[in-house]
Amino acid sequence: MINLKEELAVCLLRKGLSMRKIARILRDKGLNVPKASGLSDSINKKRVRFETVQEILDCIGYELVIQEKKDK
Numbered sequence: 001m002i003n004l005k006e007e008l009a010v011c012l013l014r015k016g017l018s019m020r021k022i023a024r025i026l027r028d029k030g031l032n033v034p035k036a037s038g039l040s041d042s043i044n045k046k047r048v049r050f051e052t053v054q055e056i057l058d059c060i061g062y063e064l065v066i067q068e069k070k071d072k
Contacts, residue, residue, distance in 0.1 A: 005043050008056065015060045022056055031055055 020036035033052055042048040
């Protein structure tokens with residue numbers, strides 16, 4: 001199982017962004033996301049909306065892919 005917090009952090013770092021910057025960008029686009037601290041808390045507590053994760057990923061040029069597990 002992936003750790004959403006770590007995966008988002010890696011993606012943001014690759015783009016040179018912080019949680020604060022991405023929260024500001026999304027709010028400026030008119031999206032309903034909490035401020036950076038609230039967004040971080042939501043992710044840390046694993047209580048973040050799926051739509052919010054999709055919006056973050058879309059904004060930084062990533063997408064979420066769901067696929068069937070491969071046999072071990």
